[in-house]
Amino acid sequence: MMRLFRSQTRIAAAVLLVAAALVPVVSSDVYWYNVIATGLVFGVLAMSLDLQWGYSGIINLAPAMSFGLGAYSWGIVGDRIEGIGGTYVALLAAAAVPALLGAVVAFVSFKAGTREIYFALITLALTLVLEQVALAATGLTGGSNGLLGIAWPEIGIPGAFEIVFDTPESYYYLVVVLTAIAFVVCTALVSGRFGSILAAIRESEHRAETLGYSTLRYRVAISTIAAALAGVAGMAYAPLTGIVDPSVFGVALSVQVFVWVAVGGAGTLLGPLVAALLITAGQSSLTGSSATAYLLVIGVVFILIVLFLPGGLASVGERLRRLRRGRLTALTPAPPAAPTPQEAQGEGQP
Amino acid sequence: MNGTDVLNIAVASVFTVEVALGLMIIFGVMRVINMAHGELFMLGAYTMVVVTSAGLSPWVGIVLAPLVVGAFGMAVERAMIRPLYQRRDLSSLLATFGLSIVLQQAVRLIFGPQSKTVPTPIEGSVSLLGTTYPTYRLVAATMAILVIVAVGLLLYRSSFGIRVRATIEGAEVAEALGTNTTRIASLAFALGAALAGFAGALMAPFIGVVSTMGLEQTVRSFLVVITGGMGSIAGTFGGGVLIGGGESALTIPFSGTVAQICVLGLAILVMLVRPQGLFSRGGVRTA
DSSP states (O other): OHHHHHHHHHHHHHHHHHHHHHHHHHOOOHHHHHHHHHHHHHHHHHHHHHHHHHHHOOOOSOHHHHHHHHHHHHHHHHHHSOHHHHHHHHHHHHHHHHHHHHHHHHHHHHHTSSOHHHHHHHHHHHHHHHHHHHHHOHHHHOGGGOEESOOOOEEEETTTEEEEOOSHHHHHHHHHHHHHHHHHHHHHHHHSHHHHHHHHHHHOHHHHHHTTOOHHHHHHHHHHHHHHHHHHHHHHHHHHHSEEOGGGGOHHHHHHHHHHHHHHOTTOSHHHHHHHHHHHHHHTTOOHHHHHHHHHHHHHHHHHHHHHOGGGGHHHHHHHTTOOOSSGGGGSOOOTTOOOHHHHHHTTOO | OOHHHHHHHHHHHHHHHHHHHHHHHHHHHHOOOOTTHHHHHHHHHHHHHHHHHTTOOHHHHHHHHHHHHHHHHHHHIIIIIGGGGGGOSTHHHHHHHHHHHHHHHHHHHHHOSSOBOOOOSSOOEEEETTEEEEHHHHHHHHHHHHHHHHHHHHHHHSHHHHHHHHHHHOHHHHHHTTOOHHHHHHHHHHHHHHHHHHHHHHHGGGSOBOTTTHHHHHHHHHHHHHHHOTTOHHHHHHHHIIIIIHHHHHTTTSOHHHHHHHHHHHHHHHHHHOTTOTTOOSSOOOO
16 A cells, blocks of 8 residues: 555656656747746655655754755855766755755764754754855845846867756756656655664654664764755756845745645655645746735744644654653653653654 | 943843743753744834834833733643644644744835834933943843842742743642642733844844844744753853853854854754753652
8 A cells, every 4th residue: 555655646747747848849938937947846845854854753953955056056156066976066056065064963963862942953053154244245145135147057078078057948858857867866765764764763762772773873974965956956946036135044044945835744855845836837928016915824834734734743742752762761662642751742842 | 352342242141031031941841842932032122112103102112022021921722732732742843833923924024124223212322331322132131130130039939930830840640739730821922022123122132123123032032941951040141141141252253144154053962962061950850
């Protein structure tokens, strides 16, 4: 049954991406290329959060942080190094810089054990700092005006063959392919052994520890991978908007990513991808005060999902129910419905 | 460092402690990570905007703000936080994260994206420490100190305070011994919110009032709680002085961004070296 469901999900994802790839056949409207490509890039960002929140029970309050670092990587490198070399250097930076930061933050936060709240808080604080850095380092980032005239990427082998994605249509195809790769990689990650161990840690940290798994190592690993993925999504996003400014680090974007994942269903990958695509398409016509109202509505929707649709959040609760670790009681798993008073008190307390 | 710098650092410390104390009470009693805490501060500042633009004295706003924001906090607790207690996970963190964006956008829709100014209740300045300093800032900081002392007395010298601290120490035991922890939680949330709102109202005349002003307050308050120690009221004072005063002091030789990075680095260092917080006694508290 589970296998069937999974393969159905994969078929649905394949249908979605093939349909997306066929859009240029039926329409040559550049506007829609842009909207759908943006939706797909946001979908990759949503999958990155889903890897953490849905599959690993880790709350990263600032998914926009890695995304913004990726966008600035391309904005800064693409402007300075031309051609294929620039694309490769930027791609490396877009993945490696957020990955390194994600790894360090995860290591620091989870080292002392039950510190998932710290991870949430430190990511939020860092994104605020990065926004300030982006504003202050005007020589590199253009300050509050941001970087304009974002270059188109090129791939290939220097001298042998080169593809420049310098039209909205060609770039659109690149984004569809990128989204497909991201989906396949994420699916492979969460359905393999690695994914099972992450789920085990999410469900019961001390049980996983007892079985000999280093929960720290796996949490750092998934945080690193998710950050790299979000960074690449950010890089892909930059040419679509043509501008990279400090708002890519904004809390407004981070909240939206949470809404995509919550609406689509945490722990499903395809759900957040579809939700990001549809919500972005619906939002694209809004500007000015209606954009402010949109964020208001998004926030209300998010609160309502948290309050009344806990299904998507159940996985987070399971793991937090077992905050205490390394105790002898860990050897006798308590029934999940009846946490001990100590555990009940420990809830929410890192 | 001249007299003005010293006074600025002192004022920053006082207000950081006041805002973080509100956060700490809410966290301590309910284990709720209130991501909308800075927005409660923001609501206090906007109460001042409404009152003064209606032609009333700023003092009216300073009195009204804690009442309005406290009542709002109580309503939030009833509607959003209480249903999530049984969930025992990070749901309340996510819900209040959503609330923070809702409040920001609602205020932005009503008052516009521009920064507002609020008239100062007391004009003029006084000579102190070899410098002239705005009188109102000293008065505001003094009022904040009085409120902090009052809250301290409330927590340590009243039966309500005993019940609050008992709930912080262990909700189930407090409940078993006859404390209505549901009511304590409601009042504590109102108190925490009122502290944030009061700080926002007091500071409104000398800072820019804008819908996004809360986030910085939220993050700083959490750095205070991490540095001082989660669940420690005394730690909040030490952490507040260290983070608020330290950030303010660092902006003298460096930029505000560098100062922010430094205090964040300090909090991370504390997390690594002394996870229970600098001012907490004993080992890591698991409950």
